[in-house]
Amino acid sequence: MNFDRIEPSPGQESVWDYPRPPRLEQSTKHVKIVFNQVTIADTRRAQRVLETSHPPYYYISPEDIQMQYLHKSSRGSWCEWKGQAGYYTVTVGEKEVADAAWFYPNPVPAFEAIRDYVAFYPRLMDACYVDGELVQAQEGIFYGGWITKDIVGPFKGGIGTWGW
Known part of the structure; x- marks a missing residue:
């Protein structure tokens, strides 16, 4: 990948300072997800995964999610760091999006803290x-990182970032 690293300002993080393999950390930031005008997740106790070149992924406890809107799908995937993932389709009223969120039912020991926690693709939700x-x-389409003003890149996933 050919890129110019953005130097973080005070109070910002560069994704190029994140570790590989990724690190898991607790977050007390207020995380909220809205789909079809319904708040389906709201928490101040998310888990954040930090990985080189990626904006953070937020994993939310099922206790802080309106789980009646999530239905397990048949999709699965494998993460070299976390293990086998399962997916949820999100349905609120007449609006539905397949495989909009993922979870790890049996993560590797280093990621045990996110067992059954759910991460959402922000591009598929109305607002995060x-x-x-x-x-x-x-x-x-493969990535689910959350970019905020306190995170700088460049980020993997954009044009010209494949194959590095």
Whole structure:
């Protein structure tokens, strides 16, 4: 990947300072997800995954999600760091989006803290917020990172970032 790293200003983080393999950390930031005018998730106790070149992924406890709107799908995927993932379709009223969120039912020991926690693709939700700020979705259909004003890149997933 050919890129110019953006130097973070005070109070910002560069995704190029995040570790590989990724690190899991607790977050007390207010995370809120809205779909079809319904708040389907609202928490101040998310888990945040930080990985080189990616904006953070937020994982939310099922206790802080309106789980009646999530239905397991048949999709699965494999993460070299976290293990086998399952997916949820999100349905609120007549609006539905398949495979809009993912979870790890049996993560590797380093990621045990996110067992059954759910991460949402912000590009598939109507709005995702971190401390009241509307999140920008990481580019690319495979990625689900959350970009806020305190995160700088460039980020993997945009044009010209494949194959690095």
